[in-house]
Amino acid sequence: MTHKAWWKESVVYQIYPRSFNDSNGDGVGDIKGIIEKLDYLKNLGIDVIWLSPVYQSPNDDNGYDISDYQAIMDEFGTMEDWEELLAQMHQRDMKLIMDLVVNHSSDEHKWFQESRKSKDNPYRDYYIWRPGKDGKEPNNWESTFSGSAWQYDETTDEYFLHLFSKKQPDLNWENPKLRQEVYKMMKWWLDKGVDGFRMDVINFISKVPGLPDAPNPEGKKYVGGGQYFIDGPRIHEFFAEMNQEVLSQYDIMTVGEMPGVNVEEAKKYTNPERKELQMVFQFEHMDLDSGANGKWDLKPLDLRDLKESISRWQTGLHGVGWNSLYLNNHDQPRMVSRFGNDKEYRVVSAKMLGTFLHMLQGTPYVYQGEEIGMTNVQFDSIEDYKDIEILNMYKEKVVEGGADPAKVMESIYVKGRDNARTPFQWDSSDNAGFTTGEPWLKVNPNFKEVNAEQAVLDEDSIYQYYRQLIQLRKTHPIIVYGEYQLILPEDKQIYAYTRSFEGEKLLVVTNFSEEQVSFELPNDVAFDAKEVLISNYPVSGIDDFRAFTLKPYEARVYKGV
Known part of the structure; x- marks a missing residue:
């Protein structure tokens, strides 16, 4: 039985407000700037906007460090501006999803200001405090942003845990x-009319009791520790409680960002019978495309690995939970630079990647600028970068570790988060039409060729x-609900799959390479084409759908039975 729901049929657009559109010339995107561009998004066909944090924040981690959950950051505008944004969106039949950041707060939040005052303060246990061990940190966990996950606080002679910035x-x-x-x-936000939440690193909220040291065979100063806080022992209990007390009271959309989650856990999180969440970001x-030493250790993508991963999630959650579909966001490099070709094949490879993603089962998320093929950026100097993760890594590797700066910069060009955060390219005027002032982060110099206008x-x-x-998705239920089946699993250049629903079938064929490659539909795949649903090169007819040559980065979708 297919359980239909509006959030399954929607297409979500993620706005990173600092970089979207600046209405007042201070170089920082703001809420009024978003209001100015709602018609652009409506015209694209967007149903839901996920707004990255706009709450009051000292901005240590670009708004993911919140000092007041019920106030708007001054740079972004006022609560009245936010209410106007919500009203304008609802007038256009668009929904608003807010970012919920509750694994951590800012150290400037009033709860933490109280918590650090004394060991018997009523807010002390709102945070995770521990005494040191043998003159050192309470354990050997490493922060996601490098260094220890513990910070010493003189006032009470104890350490507090921070899995991200101190x-x-x-x-x-x-x-x-x-x-x-x-x-x-x-509830306060939902009663104001918000249509749901994207929950930041939400599977980190349950830590293993005792917070033990992580295994450390190489004797490093600090090590991951993820096995003690990812999908921790009480996590499902916390979600069941949250669902009962809050989520079940409203017709909303919920998606949990969950680093390290596997398919089996995701089934539990997203199975409607368990009453937890609707989808996860995995x-x-x-x-x-990361080597043994993590994100900054670059290695080429093997398409067969991508097939294996996507297929595991497509088949694992089918009929149980629901997938989130994305290839980039505010924390990831630009997808056309990473998985396509952002030079001579920028347009066709961006279309191919969009086709590949939007024809899968799940709710697609479009990250701002993806729809115009914005690319990664290469700034000359580390001074031009603003992201805390980039700056901490550079300091650790180059300044303290003596690594070759050029090699480290190469990793930043490929994987750095600021690739996604350069200002949106609206037109070919100064600063790409993003601001009349000095942009908070430099604009990608290719804005004269790549812009929305x-x-x-x-x-x-x-x-x-x-x-x-997006229009096809609204008119063909098979794109939303159809069952996925991979074909040609061992092909290193072609990613092809079928979708099946209520007697209809789709055949999706994409070429992830810049070479011409031959496609042959395996004999055991039953499919008879009726029409070409969409393609990024002209296709003459449907006669040759069983065997044809794909041009560089070509994508075709056939509809049939």
Whole structure:
């Protein structure tokens, strides 16, 4: 039985507000700037906007360090601006998903200011405090942003846990009072009319009791520790409680960002019968081009690994939970630079990647600029970068570790988060039309060729192709609900699959290479083509659908039975 739902049939657009559109010339995108561009998004066909954090924040981690969950950051505008944004979106039949960041707060949040005052402060247990061990940190866990996950605080002679920046102390979900505060805040936003939440690193909120040292055979100073806080022992209990107290009371969309989650756990999180969440963001496919030493250790993607990963999630969650579909976001490099070719094949490879993604089962997320084929950037100097993760890594490897700066910069060019955060390229005027002032982060110099104004006017642009993809999804239930089956698993250049639903079939064939390659439909795949649903090169007819030559980065979708 197919359970239909509006959030399964929607296409989500992620806005990173700092970089989207600046209405007042201070160089920082803002809420009024988003309002100015709602018609652009409506024209694209977007149903839901996921807004990255706009809450009050000292901005140590670009707004993911929140000092007041019920106030708007001054740079972004006022609560009245936000209310106007919500009203304008709802008038256009678009929904708003807010970012919920409750694994940690800012160290400037009033809870933490109280918590650090004394060991018997009523807010002390809102955070995770421990005494040192043998004159050192309480354990050997490493922060996601490098260095120890513990910060010493002189006032009470103890350490607090921060899995991210030292200005992002982890909240203590073991404390029922803290949980009730979070639920109260969530209800406050939902009662204002928010349509759901994207929950930041939400599978980190349950830590293993005792917070033991992570295994460390190589004797490093600090090590991951993920096995003690990813999908921890009480995580499903916390979600069941959150669902009962908050989520089940509203018709909303929920997606949990869950680094390290596997298919089996994701089934539990997203199975409607368990009453937890609706979807998860998983990162398995985002790690396939990383070497043994993690994200910055570059290695080429083997398409067969991508097939294996995507197929595991497509088949694993089918009929049980629901997938989130994405190839880039505010934390990942630009997808056309990473998985396509951002030079001579930028347009066709961006269309191919969009086709590949939007024809899968799940809810597609379009990250701002993806729809016009924005690319990675290469700034000359480390001084031009703003992201805390990049700067900490560079300091650790180059300044303290003596690594070759050119080699480290190469990793940043490929994987750095600022690739996704350069200002949106609206037109070919100064600063790409993003601001009349000095942009907070430099604009990608290719904005004269790559911008929204040009894309909207060009009938053959990536933007117009995305409009088609999104429209197809609204008119063909098979794209939303059809069952996925991989074909040609061992092919190193072609990613092909079928979708089946209520007597209909789709055949999706994509070429992930810049070479011409021959496609042959295996004899054991039953399919009879009726029409070409969409393609990024002209296709003469449907007669040759069983065997044809794919041009560089070509994508074809056939509909049939």
